[in-house]
Amino acid sequence: MSVSSVVLLELKAIDLSFGSSQVLKQLSLEVREGEIYSLIGPNGAGKSSVINIINGIYQPQSGQIIFAGQVLHNYKAKHAPYLGIARTFQNLALFKQMSVLDNVLTGRVLKSRHSLLGALLSLPSTQKNDDLQRFKAEEILKLLNLQEYRDQLVSSLSYGLQKRVELARALAAEPQFLLLDEPMAGMNHAEKRSIAKFIQKINQQLNITIFMIEHDLAVVMDISDHIVVLDYGKKIAEGTPQQIQEHPEVLSAYLGIQAL
Incomplete structure (x- = not known):
């Protein structure tokens, strides 16, 4: 699927706190139609919280969620399927x-x-x-x-x-927007390679925009169109895989030069 210039999802200045702990700080991002958009960062960076906000499980204290041009007010998880948003979970949730x-x-x-x-x-x-x-x-x-x-x-x-x-x-559910929360967690190398191909197939053949959290950086760099790096709830970098690999703050603060 070719990436469009149309923004399908926009988060604007999102703040999320649990008690005295601030999880996300003024987070803004834009996901365009047709992208495989990946969110990376160390454990505790706030990645799963972002997916839970997009899925309506968490409600931020401030900021806006805009989907398909519509500002979502009082947005809850029960509304997501009707908007065309589906997800998988970090831990299996099957019958x-x-x-x-x-x-x-x-x-x-x-x-x-x-x-x-x-x-x-x-x-x-x-x-x-x-x-x-x-x-x-x-x-x-x-x-x-x-x-x-x-x-x-x-x-x-x-x-x-x-x-x-x-x-x-x-x-x-025939979604137009698919959230993948660590789709390759716990898999061996062959299984990861297989699921990565299926993600690309879904994106290209079914015209589904994909928003993914994944720890396997080799896979992320291989299949993503756009990558955002979170650290302690803040966005420290974003761009193409090549731009992320060359970003000095990412290399020094998170990935380490050896990782890539």
């Missing part, structure tokens, strides 16, 4: 005793036109809707090479495959 296909189908809830009366009466329209939801879920399984696992319980899969199922479930 372990359900099949892969059924997990992905749970992501289709907002797209379903299922009615209780139609289900009780077994109306043709209900069957048609069920067939459509299954077809859409199967398309996502195919995109992420999960067809062979469709009927297996999620609990029987490797950790890397479970992370891929969680990604599939997020995609089932």
